[in-house]
Amino acid sequence: MHAFESNEPAGAGRTNGRNPARLRRSGALAIAVAALSLLSGCGLAPAASYVPEAGPGTIRPVEGASGSQLTVTGRNNTEGLILGKMAVLAAKAAGFEVSDMTNVPGSQPTRSLMLAGKADIIWEYTGTAWLSFMGHPSGIPEQDAQWQAVHDEDLANGLSWGAKAPLNNTYALAVTNETAAKYGLSTLSDIAKLPVDQRTFCVEPEFNSRPDGFGPMLKHYGLDRGSATGVPEGNIGLYDVGAVYSATDNGVCTLGEVFATDGRIDALGLTVLTDDKKFFPAYNVAPVFYSKTLAAHPELEGIFAQISPLLDDTTMRGLNLKVDVDGQEPADVAFEWMKEQGFLTGAP
Template sequence: MATSSVRARGRRRLRAVVTAAVLTLTLGVSGCGLAPATSFVPDVKPGSIRPIEGLPVGTGLTVTSKNFTEQLILGKIAVIAARAAGFDVQDLTNVPGSQPVRQLMLDGQADLTYEYTGTAWLTYLGKDKPIPDQRKQWQAVKDADTANGLTWGPPAPMNNTYAFAIRSAKAKQLGVTSLSDIATIPPAERTFCIEAEFNSRPDGMNPLLKTYGIPRGSGVPNGQIGIYDTGAVYTATANGDCNFGEVFTTDGRIKALDLTVLADDKKYFPAYNVSPVYNTKTLEEHPQLAQVFDRISPKLTDAELQELNLQVDVQGREPADVAADWMVKEGFVTR
């Protein structure tokens, strides 16, 4: 126990240095429109998540996350859950960029984060092709990251991947529920709004259309594909500038604008299920930590994250407040 305590104190001292560096970076870029890191979370009490029995008082745990809306919400959920479990949590959420978060985890300067299977497989692990089956994709990532000192918890149902959405009323009018249905509607109705990156990527628009039997040109005329700035696709789709808009499946604007996501029935898009990822040494010291997050993951669905993201991006609420309210609603914590 003494050896473990000394090691924990040493890690906390080193983390303090890393934290200061990351906070300096975050504050430095705040003038470019990024919010500075904050450790604020509302004051809550244990609910169904109870303090881990026998956990020494003051046991430290560092939680990190990226700095976009969904990651901020998930990061605050992790902070709240870990505090309810009895840990002295260092909140290192709101880190700019995926690679810095990954490095904090690899270096052992953070103990826990929420990460996406597709990001790990394609970006961190450098694989060329995704695995279509969501469970097999998670298992492959889990197995590969074992050698990196990281342990992946079971994946949540939520899959924040690419998709195409259509106005709900128009979906009913055309009778479309899946991407395969696009091939059955009149060619004049095959109008798309996409981002420039998706238009030019080798795994983007052209192979997608080919996969679904409506190749660009003969199946979808070039003049029916509109290129939009990031984020403008949602509004353009809702306004009827096109029938089918490129979206991310957990974006809050899908619900706010009454859009319907079409099923990717041929599994073209990679799986981006989210999972809690632990520093393996931390999990070995506190195996009960996994039990805490294993209870949360099944509740994280596409619909739930659409609603939580909407509260931040559309209604202007703070991610920490949104996370806390959701944790109370699910009974994990209380006020």
């Protein structure tokens, strides 16, 4: 989705890393293979492999885990790092010896690691897999259906999807909390309530021009782009991804394009409008396992099924904010949250 790798999904851009990077398969595969070679063939040590020492909580040691090696991978954006560290901590609490290969640049290299069996676990986005990896022309807005589709198709690739989280790091439009209260805005359908001169938008160029982006979204919600009674072209401003947030906060525009789990939403006091007519594709996050690893250790699916239900948009925005705004380490943020939920305990 995202602007990701302009969003991939985190820190800057998508600050969450969701960018469901909309890379297409074309030349991206060659780049991914090259990156995979650098990571594995050259023995490059994974960066930022620190995680706090922890003991088991509701995640208990798995029989046969001791002495078994698991490799966790993930992308080098805020959300990717936080989720990756959660996976590392969960696997360690279950008694596995864990190689931390999070902090990998880009979605295609992590995908290549998983397909090659050089990594065993990653948190992945349904929309990213469907659109970027599997090459489908359009996403599926219904979240369960999108998860089922990627689950079924990836089995043939040797990958098994675990239970999805409520977290859906998709495109969204946001307004300031004050604007939402003033005009009674809570859904995208409510944009029609705004006077035309208040239907002003800050969007990034990719979203503006995508066939599943800004223009089609307006049409889906009955707003005519370029019309004096809909959304005049003069009401649309193009900005870099990061600048959209500050421009919206500062009143340069009424509505700004955001990613649903970006920590800046809470930091700036923005309200995300619900996609009530389900235009945007689903980008739910879910754990993905190398199928041979899961067959050897089926308990892994249940371990991550404890975590997934508690990861929603609001929770993830708060966790991303702790890193992007407060400057905390992703590993510490992941550990403290997992300890609060009872998954882990502090080091004995």
